[in-house]
Amino acid sequence: MKQPIGNALRSAAVLVALIAAFSACSGATDEGSLVPGESSSSEPGGDTPGTVIPGSGNGTSDRVPPSELPTGVSPVVINEVTSAGDDFIEFYNQSSEPVDLSGWSVLDDNPENERYFFRQGTVIAPGRFIVLVKGDDHQFGIGWEDEVNLYDASGRLVDHTAWPPGAAEVSWCRMPDGTGAFQSCSQQTFGALNTSAEPDVCGDGVATGFEVCDGPDLGGLDCEDFGFREGELGCDEDCMGFDTSECGAPVAPDCEGDFCVVINEVTSAEEDSVEFLNIGEVEVDLSGWSYIDDNPEGNEPYVFPDGTILPAGAYLVRDKDNHHTFGLGGSDEVNLYNAAGVLIDATGWDRGEAVVSWCRIPNGVGPFRTCSQQTFGAPNVP
Secondary structure, rough: EEEEEEOOOOOOHHHHHHHHHHHHHHHHOOOOOOOOOOOEOOOOOOOOEEEEOOOOOOOOOOOOHHHHHOOOOOOOOEEEOOOOOOOOOEEEEOOOOOOOOOOEEEEOOOOOOEEEEEEOOOOOOOEEEEOOOOOOOOOOOOOOOOEEEEEOOOOOEEEEEEOOOOOOOEEEEEEEEOOOOOEEEEOOOOOOOOOOOOOOOOOOOOOOOOOOOEEOOOOOOHHHHOOOOOEOOEEEOOOOEEEEEOOOOOOOOOOOHHEEEEEEEOOOEEEEEEEEEOOOOOOOOOOOOOEEEEOOOOOOOEEEEOOOOOOOOOOOEEEEEEOOOOOOOOOOOEEOOOOEEEEEEEEEOOOOOOEEEEEEEOOOOOEEEEEOOOOOOOOOOO
16 A cells, blocks of 8 residues: 655655744734845845735736746846745845835736735845745735746836746745746745755665655654554655555544544645544534634634535545635644534644644544645545
């Protein structure tokens, strides 16, 4: 039985630490988030970064198609982006002169969204960075497959980048900084020089870069981490997933009736998905069941429609907008109730712990922890 892990976050702890550290530096203000100790102002020691201008519109006029975008024209370029956590966007002044960003703006791939406008007096020094943070600065989110566009004060598109699905899950960055092409990078380096992924050599016995395992290097995991009692865990030939075919019998769940339905995985990124799993041996009728986040007074719970049946051993995934209307925050919780209003299961997490995946290990029966990859609709992996 093969348990694939994807090609992105091998260690969610690294991402969580980076996001937490940078968020602490940015602060909850309406200003652009600068590298600590850097000044964007034209006055010595000043600090007047950008802010959103309400009602500014999407400014779609004068938009140059990316295919016609001149190269090497803009002294300030998009330098790094992430679609995880706080959706950071980094800009870099590759020139030898300060650049006044007053009136410059940023937008994603949706012209209906509100642009982010840099405040009057925002100046970026040569060779320096400015980092924007969703919520504190831009209000639009950075998606799994998306783009970022940079416009000058006249509304002319001066830089653009777009990425395929999942490529910005960790970092979508230029190599080298400022002038290089964009690629998926192995770590976030917002406010500092970018770092590319190290070459992966599958079969050398050492898991590096995007490899999740390599031969005997299993990252300290064993069959018990995947919900089995015993056996020998293996690594797939492509080094991108674990092989549990030699593991023994799975851990038997201990549940009864409605309490066999558990919250199994949650993410606070992208679609704010919530996964439910029936670990019992009989199907459960979820008609009239509901779930809600940590704000039952201000948010509307999602109620499962009549006829929703969860078979034994089956997964059910619900997403924001398609199902629930509330969002899942950096620090939040999910509570599951049956049709009689009885709390059946609940889980909560601290800031950053669900940026990638907050899931049960072993799958279905274990306690919650930060996991390395989203596996909605399939068994969890550490």
